[in-house]
Amino acid sequence: xxxxxxxxxxxxxxxxxxxxxxxxxxxxxxxxxxxxxxxxxxxxxxxxxxxxxxxxxxxxxxxxxxxxxxxxxxxxxxxxxxxxxxxxxxxxxxxxxxxxxxxxxxxxxxxxxxxxxxxxxxxxxxxxxxxxxxxxxxxxxxxxxxxxxxxxxxxxxxxxxxxxxxxxxxxxxxxxxxxxxxxxxxxxxxxxxxxxxxxxxxxxxxxxxxxxxxxxxxxxxxxxxxxxxxxxxxxxxxxxxxxxxxxxxxxxxxxxxxxxxxx
Amino acid sequence: xxxxxxxxxxxxxxxxxxxxxxxxxxxxxxxxxxxxxxxxxxxxxxxxxxxxxxxxxxxxxxxxxxxxxxxxxxxxxxxxxxxxxxxxxxxxxxxxxxxxxxxxxxxxxxxxxxxxxxxxxxxxxxxxxxxxxxxxxxxxxxxxxxxxxxxxxxxx
Numbered sequence: 001x002x003x004x005x006x007x008x009x010x011x012x013x014x015x016x017x018x019x020x021x022x023x024x025x026x027x028x029x030x031x032x033x034x035x036x037x038x039x040x041x042x043x044x045x046x047x048x049x050x051x052x053x054x055x056x057x058x059x060x061x062x063x064x065x066x067x068x069x070x071x072x073x074x075x076x077x078x079x080x081x082x083x084x085x086x087x088x089x090x091x092x093x094x095x096x097x098x099x100x101x102x103x104x105x106x107x108x109x110x111x112x113x114x115x116x117x118x119x120x121x122x123x124x125x126x127x128x129x130x131x132x133x134x135x136x137x138x139x140x141x142x143x144x145x146x147x148x149x150x151x152x153x154x155x156x157x158x159x160x161x162x163x164x165x166x167x168x169x170x171x172x173x174x175x176x177x178x179x180x181x182x183x184x185x186x187x188x189x190x191x192x193x194x195x196x197x198x199x200x201x202x203x204x205x206x207x208x209x210x211x212x213x214x215x216x217x218x219x220x221x222x223x224x225x226x227x228x229x230x231x232x233x234x235x236x237x238x239x240x241x242x243x244x245x246x247x248x249x250x251x252x253x254x255x256x257x258x259x260x261x262x263x
Numbered sequence: 264x265x266x267x268x269x270x271x272x273x274x275x276x277x278x279x280x281x282x283x284x285x286x287x288x289x290x291x292x293x294x295x296x297x298x299x300x301x302x303x304x305x306x307x308x309x310x311x312x313x314x315x316x317x318x319x320x321x322x323x324x325x326x327x328x329x330x331x332x333x334x335x336x337x338x339x340x341x342x343x344x345x346x347x348x349x350x351x352x353x354x355x356x357x358x359x360x361x362x363x364x365x366x367x368x369x370x371x372x373x374x375x376x377x378x379x380x381x382x383x384x385x386x387x388x389x390x391x392x393x394x395x396x397x398x399x400x401x402x403x404x405x406x407x408x409x410x411x412x413x414x415x416x417x418x419x
Contacts, residue, residue: 043270043271046271047271050271084274084317085274085276086276086316089276149275149276149277149280149290149295150290150295152277153276153277153278153280153281153290154277154280154289154290162292162293163292163293164290164291164292164293164294164295215294215295221271225271225272228271229272239318239336240334240336240349240351241318241336241337241338241349242336242337242338242347242348242349242359243347243349243359244338244340244347245338245340245343245345245347245361256341257278257314257316257341258368258369260276260277260278260280260281260282261281262281262369263281
């Protein structure tokens with residue numbers, strides 16, 4: 001199962017062009033959902049107004065070269081390794097993030113290049129597709145059951161579903177249905193594999209079609225916010241925060257943060 | 264003025280939810296970010312402001328020490344054991360303070376007051392509070408400001 005391209009087998013029933021059209025439609029849905037989200041929330045307008053206000057408070061001028069270096073560092077640290085999050089949240093996020101990227105990229109490559117019955121797929125691609133889906137499930141379910149702030153800090157049960165769960169839930173469900181569909185197809189359980197193909201398609205529609213209502217677009221906003229934060233640190237405005245103290249460790253106990261679960 | 268959260272900074276970690284003594288910091292059900300659900304009940308204790316690892320929570324300071332148009336920001340550096348404060352007035356003037364972190368680990372270091380000596384009249388009449396000045400990590404008593412240094416226009 002793990003080295004079989006599920007889209008190649010699917011092309012016996014669904015033409016390759018239909019699958020490719022589906023992918024393009026999903027991309028259009030994401031772009032449209034993000035644009036409508038930005039217009040509705042006015043978050044980008046707020047973001048740039050805030051950045052402009054922060055620049056007025058700047059105490060130093062940051063050269064273009066420094067800015068490029070800050071952007072590169074931010075991408076390497078905040079974006080690629082999600083350094084903003086700590087400990088288990090970071091690990092779960094990295095699993096989910098890279099799993100999703102691998103899953104989506106492998107899907108697109110296989111559908112656009114190897115989705116005909118006679119095409120020979122390099123075995124690395126289906127392997128990556130399955131690995132990506134498994135990583136997404138691991139990170140997503142770990143987050144869902146144990147690390148979600150609603151469960152960890154608020155003390156709510158894991159089965160309490162709210163609107164903010166739309167993204168993570170549709171993402172893990174999509175990966176799960178994809179894996180189950182691939183297994184059933186490889187096992188030759190016709191009927192059941194069709195059912196899970198339909199569920200896989202529907203969950204994809206919810207995931208990509210629900211951008212306006214879900215937290216999907218955070219993956220586009222967060223890098224921008226992280227870059228702005230580091231630029232503000234460099235130009236001295238630093239959101240009016242105090243400068244880090246140079247006092248020796250003579251004060252207090254300096255206790256470490258405790259995990260927020262004292263409910 | 265009650266706390267508010269900068270949504271672009273908050274990462275929904277839940278530290279403010281955990282620490283709020285008034286139980287009014289909660290997680291928004293739509294965007295999973297912290298929100299003060301009942302600003303009227305905010306004690307303005309600054310606990311969440313200091314606890315936030317992202318410095319995403321802010322409070323407008325009291326008008327009696329900083330007129331409108333100011334900002335009061337706090338930076339907690341647990342590795343140094345310090346809380347730094349920066350008050351920036353609307354005319355650009357800044358005041359910076361550094362204080363010790365006096366928070367103790369959860370449920371530990373509860374003072375056994377019954378075992379302590381009963382304070383005598385001199386101690387009761389003193390301006391020093393329980394455990395002061397030792398608890399402030401100073402040995403010289405409370406800092407004192409001479410009347411000549413009082414702000415002009417304030418009369419006693």
